[in-house]
Amino acid sequence: MKVLNIENLNKKYEKFELKNISFSLDEGKIIGFIGRNGAGKTTTIKSIMNFIKIDNGNVTFFEKYNRDNINKIKKYIGFVSGGIDYYSLEPIKVITSVTKRFYSNWDDKSYMYYIKKFGIDENKKPSELSEGMKVKYSLILALSHNAKLLILDEPTSGLDPVSREELLDIFLDLAEKEKVTIFFSTHITSDLERCADNIIYIKNGNIILNKTYDDLINEFKCIRIKKDYYTKEDNKNLIGIKRTKYGYEGIIRCSDDVKDYYEVMNTDLESIMIHLERDENDEKYII
Ligand SMILES: Nc1ncnc2c1ncn2[C@@H]1O[C@H](COP(=O)(O)OP(=O)(O)OP(=O)(O)O)[C@@H](O)[C@H]1O
Numbered sequence: 167m168k169v170l171n172i173e174n175l176n177k178k179y180e181k182f183e184l185k186n187i188s189f190s191l192d193e194g195k196i197i198g199f200i201g202r203n204g205a206g207k208t209t210t211i212k213s214i215m216n217f218i219k220i221d222n223g224n225v226t227f228f229e230k231y232n233r234d235n236i237n238k239i240k241k242y243i244g245f246v247s248g249g250i251d252y253y254s255l256e257p258i259k260v261i262t263s264v265t266k267r268f269y270s271n272w273d274d275k276s277y278m279y280y281i282k283k284f285g286i287d288e289n290k291k292p293s294e295l296s297e298g299m300k301v302k303y304s305l306i307l308a309l310s311h312n313a314k315l316l317i318l319d320e321p322t323s324g325l326d327p328v329s330r331e332e333l334l335d336i337f338l339d340l341a342e343k344e345k346v347t348i349f350f351s352t353h354i355t356s357d358l359e360r361c362a363d364n365i366i367y368i369k370n371g372n373i374i375l376n377k378t379y380d381d382l383i384n385e386f387k388c389i390r391i392k393k394d395y396y397t398k399e400d401n402k403n404l405i406g407i408k409r410t411k412y413g414y415e416g417i418i419r420c421s422d423d424v425k426d427y428y429e430v431m432n433t434d435l436e437s438i439m440i441h442l443e444r445d446e447n448d449e450k451y452i453i
Pocket residue numbers: 179180181182201202203204205206207208209210
């Protein structure tokens with residue numbers, strides 16, 4: 167089932183535009199949403215959640231409900247964007263008792279499990295929590311009502327490495343055992359290596375890549391060229407070429423010709439991202 171389907175979503179700000187954003191998310195998959203600062207990730211997420219007006223396009227949840235009806239299905243969606251910034255002077259347990267009234271599918275057992283797992287003291291007020299703890303509490307609320315779709319804007323960014331690992335374990339369990347779909351934006355590419363089935367990559371308001379993680383990693387190879395061998399022709403062949411202490415480095419598609427003076431190496435998501443961002447010619451890699 168397509169848990170979320172987006173077709174030709176357009177949103178224009180004075181100096182930025184989301185252009186014909188289209189993608190869909192399948193049930194039980196973990197999808198990483200990546201792109202540089204200002205590429206349009208949060209704007210896309212806000213558009214999906216109906217927090218902002220869009221110029222045109224369709225956003226359909228669970229093959230049935232469009233974003234104007236999102237209130238009808240909010241109990242099936244867990245959403246997190248940063249920590250909580252409301253009721254900051256009430257104890258956590260009071261905030262929880264108010265929040266759970268909005269969810270007919272609220273699950274106290276899950277809530278207590280995550281509260282213990284993340285070590286949150288329910289007697290503390292948000293104003294007494296660190297930024298990372300606030301993010302954890304937001305995540306706990308999103309995870310405690312048996313949501314079928316989690317939409318998370320940089321959920322791991324404020325977390326320490328141990329908590330990040332724990333959260334990624336939770337993601338893997340939820341996707342595998344409960345068939346939850348998890349769509350999350352991040353700058354931490356190692357998180358995606360660990361758990362993402364698919365990668366959706368946005369650059370300047372355009373989706374430039376939408377692939378399985380494995381296909382993406384196998385699509386490109388990293389090339390090193392010693393300084394003395396480098397010619398201007400290499401600049402055309404390689405994507406996002408840059409100077410290094412060895413000479414030059416860039417990426418090519420695995421299907422491209424490899425010259426005999428190229429040193430070929432495997433690449434990773436971070437390096438693919440850096441080279442794609444350096445390249446001006448988006449047409450070389452739009453997929
Ligand atoms: N309300 C607004 N009015 C005008 N421009 C906006 C508004 N909100 C966001 N923008 C612009 O839209 C662009 C995309 O911002 P967005 O927050 O979606 O990026 P992002 O990919 O989430 O970035 P980051 O990784 O830094 O969180 C930016 O240039 C930003 O300045």
